[in-house]
Amino acid sequence: MSDNTAQPLLRVRDLVVEIPTRRGLLRPVNGVSFDVERGEILGVVGESGAGKSITGAAIIGLLDSPSRIASGEVWLDGERIDNLDNEGLRKVRGRQIGTIFQDPLTSLNPLLPIGDQLAETAMVHLSISRAEARERALAALVEVGIPAAAQRIDAYAHEFSGGMRQRVVIALALIAEPRFVIADEPTTALDVSVQAQILSLLRSLCVKRNTGVMLITHDMGVIAETTDRVAVLYAGRLAEIGPTRDVVESPGHPYSRGLMAATPSPSELADKDLRLNQIPGSMPGLLDVPAGCAFHPRCEFVKDRCRNAVPTSYPSGNSHSACFLHDAEALS
Amino acid sequence: MLAYVIRRVAQGALVLAIVGFVSFSMFRFMGDPLENILGQEATVLDRQELEDRLGINKPVLVQYFKFMAGALQGEFGVSYRNAIPVAEVIAERLPATLELALVSGIFAALFGIALGVYTAIRRDGFLANFIMTTSLIGVSLPTFLIGILLIWVFAVELGWLPSFGRGETGTMFGRPSSLTSWSGIRALILPSVTLGLYQMTLIMRLVRSEMLEVLRTDYIRFAHARGLSSRAIHFRHALTNTLIPVITIIGLQVGQIIAFAVVTETVFQWPGVGSLFIQAVQFVDIPVMAAYLLLVGSLFVVINLIVDLLYLVIDPRLRVERGAGAH
Ligand SMILES: Nc1ncnc2c1ncn2[C@@H]1O[C@H](COP(=O)(O)OP(=O)(O)OP(=O)(O)O)[C@@H](O)[C@H]1O
Ligand SMILES: [Mg+2]
Numbered sequence: 001m002s003d004n005t006a007q008p009l010l011r012v013r014d015l016v017v018e019i020p021t022r023r024g025l026l027r028p029v030n031g032v033s034f035d036v037e038r039g040e041i042l043g044v045v046g047e048s049g050a051g052k053s054i055t056g057a058a059i060i061g062l063l064d065s066p067s068r069i070a071s072g073e074v075w076l077d078g079e080r081i082d083n084l085d086n087e088g089l090r091k092v093r094g095r096q097i098g099t100i101f102q103d104p105l106t107s108l109n110p111l112l113p114i115g116d117q118l119a120e121t122a123m124v125h126l127s128i129s130r131a132e133a134r135e136r137a138l139a140a141l142v143e144v145g146i147p148a149a150a151q152r153i154d155a156y157a158h159e160f161s162g163g164m165r166q167r168v169v170i171a172l173a174l175i176a177e178p179r180f181v182i183a184d185e186p187t188t189a190l191d192v193s194v195q196a197q198i199l200s201l202l203r204s205l206c207v208k209r210n211t212g213v214m215l216i217t218h219d220m221g222v223i224a225e226t227t228d229r230v231a232v233l234y235a236g237r238l239a240e241i242g243p244t245r246d247v248v249e250s251p252g253h254p255y256s257r258g259l260m261a262a263t264p265s266p267s268e269l270a271d272k273d274l275r276l277n278q279i280p281g282s283m284p285g286l287l288d289v290p291a292g293c294a295f296h297p298r299c300e301f302v303k304d305r306c307r308n309a310v311p312t313s314y315p316s317g318n319s320h321s322a323c324f325l326h327d328a329e330a331l332s
Numbered sequence: 333m334l335a336y337v338i339r340r341v342a343q344g345a346l347v348l349a350i351v352g353f354v355s356f357s358m359f360r361f362m363g364d365p366l367e368n369i370l371g372q373e374a375t376v377l378d379r380q381e382l383e384d385r386l387g388i389n390k391p392v393l394v395q396y397f398k399f400m401a402g403a404l405q406g407e408f409g410v411s412y413r414n415a416i417p418v419a420e421v422i423a424e425r426l427p428a429t430l431e432l433a434l435v436s437g438i439f440a441a442l443f444g445i446a447l448g449v450y451t452a453i454r455r456d457g458f459l460a461n462f463i464m465t466t467s468l469i470g471v472s473l474p475t476f477l478i479g480i481l482l483i484w485v486f487a488v489e490l491g492w493l494p495s496f497g498r499g500e501t502g503t504m505f506g507r508p509s510s511l512t513s514w515s516g517i518r519a520l521i522l523p524s525v526t527l528g529l530y531q532m533t534l535i536m537r538l539v540r541s542e543m544l545e546v547l548r549t550d551y552i553r554f555a556h557a558r559g560l561s562s563r564a565i566h567f568r569h570a571l572t573n574t575l576i577p578v579i580t581i582i583g584l585q586v587g588q589i590i591a592f593a594v595v596t597e598t599v600f601q602w603p604g605v606g607s608l609f610i611q612a613v614q615f616v617d618i619p620v621m622a623a624y625l626l627l628v629g630s631l632f633v634v635i636n637l638i639v640d641l642l643y644l645v646i647d648p649r650l651r652v653e654r655g656a657g658a659h
Contacts, residue, residue: 062556094559101557106550110649111572120568121558156648172558 007078008035009212010059010180015072015082017051017058017236019286026286028054028067030236033313036180036212041203043227043244044216045259047283050233052216056182058082059214060097061089077179095125098173098211100202102185104166108157114141114168115153118175125176140171144201163194170202174209181206184216199226220259224248232256235283235294237310242319252316253323255279255295293323301325333644340640344633349400351629355622356399408623413615418623422605426627428498429593429604431509435520436528437586444532444582445575448539452547452574453566464540470533475592479526479599486522494519496601527596531585538581543574576647583639587632 017029028051036042044052057063059074061084074082081092093099101107109117118137122128128136134153141149144167157165166186173181183202187195203226206213215227223230223244231241232253240253251257258279281298284290290297296306305324314326374382390398402408408418447467451460470478487495498519501508510516546552547570555565575582597606605624612620644650 060557062553090559090561092559093557099554099557101550101554103550107554109551109555109569109573111576111647112569113648120560120564124558124560124564158649169554172554176559 007075009038009040009077010036010214011073011075012055012059013073013075015055015058015074016070017054017063017067018070019067021066023287027070027289028236028286029058030289031072032233032236032238033072034231034238034241036214038179038212039207039210040229041206041213041215041227043223043230044214044233045218045220045223045230046233046239048218049283049285051236052233053184055233056099056184056214056216059182060093060099061086062093062099091125094121094173094178095176096178096180098176098178098181100166100169100173100181100183100186103189104162104169105157105189107169108165108172110157113154113156114160118153118168118172121172122175136175137171140175141168143205144168144171144174146171162190163198166190166194166198167201170198170205174205174211177209178211180212180214182214182216185218186215187222188218195222196225202226220248232259235289236286237294238313238322239295240316240319240321240323241313242317246318250317252319252321252326253295254299254301254325256321258298336644337641340637344637347633348626348630352400352403352626353396355625355629356396358618358622358625359399403623403626408626409619411612411617411620413612413617413620418619421608421620422623422627425603425605425608427508428510428602429590429597429606431511432520432523432527432597432602432604433586433590433593435511436524436526436531437589439524440528440531440535440589441582441586444535445539447532448536449543449566449571449574451536452540452543455544463536467533467536470529471537475526475530475595476599478529479523479596482522482526483599493522495522498603523596523600523602526599527589527593530592531589534585535578535582538578539574542578543570546570546573549573572646576643579642579646580639583635583642584632587635590631591628 012035013033015029015032016027019026019028028049030051032051032055034042044055046052054063054067057067058069059081061082063069069082072082073080076092076096081089081096084092108114115134115137118140119130119133122133122136123130126133126136138149138153141153146152146164146167152159157168160168170186173183181202186202187198190198199222202213202215205211215222217223227244229242230244230247232239232247232255234255240247240251240256242252247256248260251260261279279298284294284297290307292308293299293306293311296302299306303324309324311322311324311327313320313322314324314328316323316326406419408422410416411418411421414421447463451463454460473481483495486493494515498508498510498516501510501513501516503509510520552565552570555569560569593602593604593606594609595606596602597604598610601607605627608620609624611617612624
């Protein structure tokens with residue numbers, strides 16, 4: 001691949017994912033654009049059903065049929081990857097883009113020793129021998145902090161605790177040294193006590209290798225502590241994107257504002273059910289996304305214009321918000 | 333793990349004891365064994381003498397233990413029909429049945445698994461749908477009809493394969509076997525397919541649904557996300573996980589083949605224990621029937637046991653935890 005550092009590592013442009021269903025055409029991702037730089041962690045946040053996971057799946061070409069990319073482009077390091085064939089995409093997955101899923105308990109094949117799973121991943125992407133692959137597997141386990149890795153390389157998934165399994169999953173995602181990593185709620189299924197460890201492990205590994213990361217999460221605390229920039233998704237559209245600090249401290253989009261207000265303080269964090277739903281109403285289902293701005297029925301600043309036209313992205317401080325409040329021309 | 337093995341063996345022994353009791357009961361409740369042996373003109377003295385000799389006047393439990401002790405040594409008494417020891421009759425017939433069951437079992441398992449995997453991977457393909465639809469016929473037609481249809485097509489109309497008998501038999505492991513000659517192998521094809529078709533279909537449908545289930549799991553999705561080839565994902569990851577839950581059923585299906593052999597052997601005039609059993613029923617030849625019942629029961633128990641032990645080998649989760657469990 002070209003080593004064009006002038007390009008962002010990952011560039012997503014106007015991505016639209018469609019799902020044809022009997023009840024109509026759904027657009028779980030509807031015109032999303034963002035970039036991720038090398039060594040940068042982009043947080044992707046939004047309510048359940050906002051389209052976070054589908055965005056990730058679309059990037060690595062792993063949409064479940066009948067979902068498909070209807071339009072838009074995905075570029076990795078200056079190379080377009082959304083129109084690759086299956087074999088081309090297979091070579092991107094694991095090698096160029098590593099993926100970490102939510103549940104470490106179910107991400108590992110229960111019948112294959114973890115070392116074998118690591119080695120097979122290394123062997124399929126790097127032309128190395130079985131012995132070299134095994135060495136790499138061991139090194140990867142050491143790197144993610146599995147104690148006594150040499151003795152545990154032939155252990156099975158069920159012999160590890162949840163946190164250890166997620167470390168193994170991270171080792172699997174990173175073993176072929178991908179440039180970009182998609183982590184879809186990597187700590188949601190874990191004990192609160194190990195969540196922070198896993199996140200800091202992920203962060204340090206990616207910083208060390210200058211890997212770009214897309215970190216999908218519900219958890220504003222994770223966003224604030226782990227990410228450099230954050231993208232807020234609402235009903236398949238990007239509501240706001242910008243440096244984490246700016247979005248957290250002075251959100252530009254009314255939805256982000258509600259989201260930040262709804263962020264539990266540390267004392268409330270114990271109550272796990274406390275989520276993003278403190279804005280009145282709820283996110284519309286994909287079949288009844290309202291015309292205009294998808295957020296307008298819940299928005300306290302709603303204007304006529306919001307009911308009719310879909311806002312494009314406007315600068316709002318250091319970030320960009322898809323909200324007419326920031327349309328400088330209309331204001332003047 | 334040893335305790336587990338011992339427990340399973342004990343359970344098997346209990347099942348056999350019960351099956352043994354059922355076959356033993358046949359002697360008492362089906363017809364009058366004395367009359368069967370002596371004929372109707374026997375005197376009371378003859379009867380008493382024979383009762384003593386056979387031990388029929390002893391308590392039931394004593395008789396049962398005697399029967400089981402004999403059975404364990406392969407002693408089932410003498411066939412009523414032709415006065416040959418039952419053990420000899422069975423020994424003569426059993427290899428033919430085992431051979432037929434083995435070949436149909438292999439046929440059912442291999443084709444069942446292969447077609448199951450194929451129809452799961454090509455879920456919406458034309459051929460996969462076609463196979464699934466035709467397989468319904470395989471499940472719903474009775475065995476004898478399938479046998480007759482196969483004979484009609486391949487033996488009568490096309491004349492490719494023989495319609496009855498074992499063909500030329502040579503010796504294998506000191507027993508007559510059809511697998512030693514071409515004509516014997518040809519003779520095996522139709523009865524094996526007939527016998528195994530139902531099981532093959534069941535195994536195929538089972539493997540398909542289990543495989544579809546496995547293909548939806550997170551670790552398969554993760555395997556895709558790691559960039560493994562479809563081949564590695566389907567066969568290295570999905571197939572092993574598919575087979576684990578279906579091994580028991582495959583084992584039991586293959587076990588059933590021996591029991592189902594009765595019909596197939598009759599249709600194809602296959603000289604095995606199945607057709608022997610049918611003859612025994614016609615002649616109320618109780619020792620032969622009892623021996624057959626025990627034999628089939630034991631085979632079931634043994635197959636079950638093997639299947640259970642296989643799990644220990646294949647599924648790491650059932651093996652003892654390694655020393656270094658970091659929980
Ligand atoms: N095959 C499908 N048919 C219909 N709707 C679907 C299908 N797959 C996904 N969806 C819908 O697409 C929307 C986006 O799903 P996605 O998994 O991306 O949400 P998410 O933001 O990751 O949510 P969560 O936080 O719960 O993981 C959801 O509303 C979901 O119901
Ligand atoms: Mg999700």
